[in-house]
Every structure is written in structure tokens, then in C-alpha cells.
Amino acid sequence: MDIFNKLGEIIVNLYNSSGLASLDWQNYVMIGIAFVLMFLAIKKQYEPLLLLPIAFGMMLVNIFPGIMGNPSTQLMTLEQLQAANLDPASYTTSTLDGVTYYNVTENGGLFYYLYQGVHLGIFPPLIFLGIGAMTDFGPLIANPKSFILGAAAQIGIFITFIGATFLNFAPKEAGSIAIIGGADGPTAIFVTSQLSPELLGPIAVAAYSYMALVPIIQPPIMKLLTTKKERSIVMEQLRPVSKIEKIIFPIVVVVLVAILLPDAAPLVGMLMLGNLFKESGVVDRIAKTAQNELMNIVTIFLGTTVGATASGTLFLTPKTLGIIALGLIAFCFGTACGVLFGKIMCWATHGKVNPLIGSAGVSAVPMAARISQKVGQEENPANFLLMHAMGPNVAGVIGSAVAAGVLISVLK
Amino acid sequence: MENLNLALTLLLAGFVIVFLVLVLLILIITVYGKIIQFAQKAVSKKNQKVEKPAIRSVTREEIEEYDSDEIPEEIIAVIAAAVDAMYGTKPHRIKNVKRSRSIRSSWGNAGIAENTRPF
DSSP states (O other), X not given: OHHHHHHHHHHHHHHHHSHHHHOOHHHHHHHHHHHHHHHHHHTSOSSHHHHHHHHHHHHHHHHOGGGGOOOEEEEEOHHHHHHTTOOGGGSOEEEETTEEEEEEEEOOOHHHHHHHHHHTTOHHHHHHHHHHHHOOOHHHXXXXXXXXXXXXXXXXXXXXXXXXXXXXXXXXXHHHHHGGXXXXXXXXXXXXXXXXXXXXXXXXXXXXXXXXXXXXXXXHHHHHHSOHHHHTOOOOOOOOOOHHHHHHHHHHHHHHHHHHOGGGHHXXXXXXXXXXXXXXXXXXXXXXXXXXXXXXXXXXXXXXHHHHTOOHHHXXXXXXXXXXXXXXXXXXXHHHHHHHHHHHXXXXXXXXXXXGGGGGGXXXXXXXXXXXXXXXXXXXXXXXXXXXXXXXXXXXHHHHHHHHHHHHHXXX | OHHHHHHHHHHHHXXXXXXXXXXXXXXXXXXXXXXXXXXXXXXXXXXXXXXXXXXXXXXXXXXXXXXXXXXXXXXXXXXXXXXXXXHTTSOOOOOOOOOOOOSSOHHHHHHHHHHTSOO
């Protein structure tokens, strides 16, 4: 009989220590959302490099919240310490009201430590280093007017700032929400870590989710704002760009941006350093490391820990849902402003610019450029807009970093 | 009201600064692009003057061989093998093989295919 009692006790203890007893309904909702995101990443291949680690981190933290747990210190008396079979010699002591307590420290969860790279703003510039080492700025140098489209797509950021202010978000919070419109995950994380670190989780999840969902969000807006004739425009081939132009480009950009907007220097500086590694051709080993190993390692840490910030009880609140909605509005505005400026350029050049390349101004390299290509080819299968769209796309990366510098310098 | 003023100020300031920085970049890139292109043209003209390429007459046979649409049998065998690898499970028959007149190189086409594959 005693054996059955013990067995029952063990089963009850197991149940109590399992997620089944401790999880709220919000956790189950988030686990469901994580499954949907995993489906989109694996089956539909929507930015799987980002979406898969984010979704997995989201699932893991909602099953086992302790994985993001902060390190803690518990004050224990000598009696409590001995009752717990702990050695008093291993702990420092503190005295409160004449009573000596032992400081029993407990380590945080694995993701807590990995998350420090996000929290301290270390990962975003490292990601930018990798992006720089992978990016060919040739199309932008060949057609510098693309910068206009990269700038136009940032207008969504500032319009959303007004919307967030109307919804009673504090200015710093509004700035962090608005930057989602740049469709640049690292930039959004960098700005939020500087302005309102408490919103890092929802903003990072929103920014990366929208980047991954570019193929769903952008095409309807692009089609709505353009005519069939505009979408069919075939653009002239770009001129070849010499190596020396490509080497000078990162140096010129970083000098100009860092002088005018020092707050954008960490992002633009690392982006251009990575690009100089690539274009100089003298540090191939470093360039390859930045493009591959470093980028992949940082992406794993960033993706999983960003996903792990989406714990159900903290995430499913009206404020977070407001941030997600405003982020989507910012992103749509950015796309729309890019396409509308593309239309203006089309009109100004007498039909030489296809307005579809304007939507690529919202960073999200190279997905946004691929969407311009895909939507253009739906109208005219012989139309290759990809290289033309890469110009505004990489200009968007620089533009969103400049916009980030403006937000930080005004709001911090 | 104070926040709204800040929002409108930021809208204007952000708009102006982002455009200003990027327009400055356009100007700088255009100028140094022109300078480099000009310098490179000057250098290539100078080189052309120094070493004129030897001119050689080309026979009619050579031109016909270069222009010919005829594809060697080995190449057709390779193309047939590639088609079979792609459509091996479906019944298929190669009726005709034509040389592509595409202005892009095969590497260029491969690059485009890689960058535009289904999402």
C-alpha cells in the first residue's frame, strides 16, 4: 500500500513540476503561434533563417519560462542553509538587522545570457558587419538616384511616430515602435535598446516577423498603388561599376554619416567595415568569416533569444498588441511611400523607372528586392528588376540607419 | 499637445535630415563616379595608343564557324542528360535544340535563377 502512495506522490510531483500545471492559456496561445511561424518557415520558406530560430525560441520559452530567467540571489540563514544541505563556506554573507544571511546565488537561464547581446546592443552592429560583407553596393553606385527611394521608404517611420503619440505612447516608446517601419530588425533592436529597453521583446518580434512576412505584406500594396503599365516597365541595364568606386564607397558613406549623425555610426560603421572587407579583396578570410560563421552564430543567438522574449503572459497584453499593429502600419506606410516616390521618379524620367523598385527601399535585404522582381515578372516574365531593386534596397539599409540616428539623437 | 508638437517636429526634422544625408551621398557618389570613369577612360586611351593590337585578316570559314548554329553532338548529349535529370520521371522527348541568343551569360542566368527562386 505504501508503494502505491509513494507512486501517487511521485506522479503528483511530476505533474506539478511540469508545464501542464504551471502554464497559462497565454503560453498555449503563443505555442500555437510558434507552430504557425515554424510552418511558414519550413513549408513556405518565408525567411527561414530568421523565422525558424524565432519560432523555436518562442515555443521553448512558453514551455519552459525559466530558460529566460534572470539570475537571482536568495538570502538564507545558517539554519536554512544547513537544512538545504548547502556548504556555508561557499557563500558570501550580508548582515541585516543584526542577523547574518548567506547570499545564495542562482544562475539565470541559458537564453538570459545569450540575450545580453541583444539587450546591450551588441548583436545588431555585428549583424550589420555580416550584411556589409555580403552586400554588393554596385547597383546603388551605378544609379545613385536609388538613394531617394531608400529615403522615401523611411517616411513611414516618422508618420507612425505621430500615430503612436496619438495613442498615448511616450515619445521614446513611440520612436522605438516607429522604427519597425524601416523593416530592419537589427536597427529596430539597436534603437529600442537605446530608447526603451523594456519594449525590446515585442518590438524585436514584430520587426523580425514583418521582415519575414514581406512576401505577404508588400505585394498587395504594390499592386494597389501601381498600374499594370507601370509594373511592366523594363528598365535600362545598369553601367558596370569599377572596383575602385566600390572601395571608395564605404569610406565616403561612413565618413559623411558618422560626421553628420554620430548616433548612426555604430550601425553604418560596421555595415561599411564589412563592405570594405569584401571590396578591398585583401582580407578574404575576415570577409568570409563575417559573411558566414560570425553572421550565422549571431543570427542563431539573436533569433532564438528574440523569440524567447515572447513569453505569453508578458506578450499577450493590449500594449504589445498595439505595438504589433502600429509596427504593421509603419511597415505598410514605408512600402507605400517607397512605391509612391517610385511613381514620381517614373513620371520625372518619362517612364524609365519602374515604380515597383520603390518598395525595396524598406531595407529587408534582399527579400524586398526579390518581391519587386517577383511582382514585376508577374506582369512581364522577361522583366528583370532585381538588380535595379537592389539599389533602393541597400539604400534603405543606410536610410534606416540614418533615421535611427535621428530618432536616437532627438529622443534620447 | 506637447508630444504632438514633438511628433510633428520629428517628422519634419527626420524627413529633412534623412533626405539631406542621402542627397549628399548621391552628389558625392555621382561626382567621384564621374571622376573615376573619366580617369579610367584617359588611362585606357593612353594604353590603346601605346600598344595597338595586331590586326589579322579573318577567313570566311572562320566567320562561318563562329556564327554557325550547329551544336556539337557532345553538347546535345549533355543537354539531353540535363533535361532527363530534370524531367526523368515524366515521359519526354527533345525535338529541337537551339542556341540561345540571350544577352546574359549562363552565369548571369544562373544568378538570376538563384535569386528569384520561389520563396
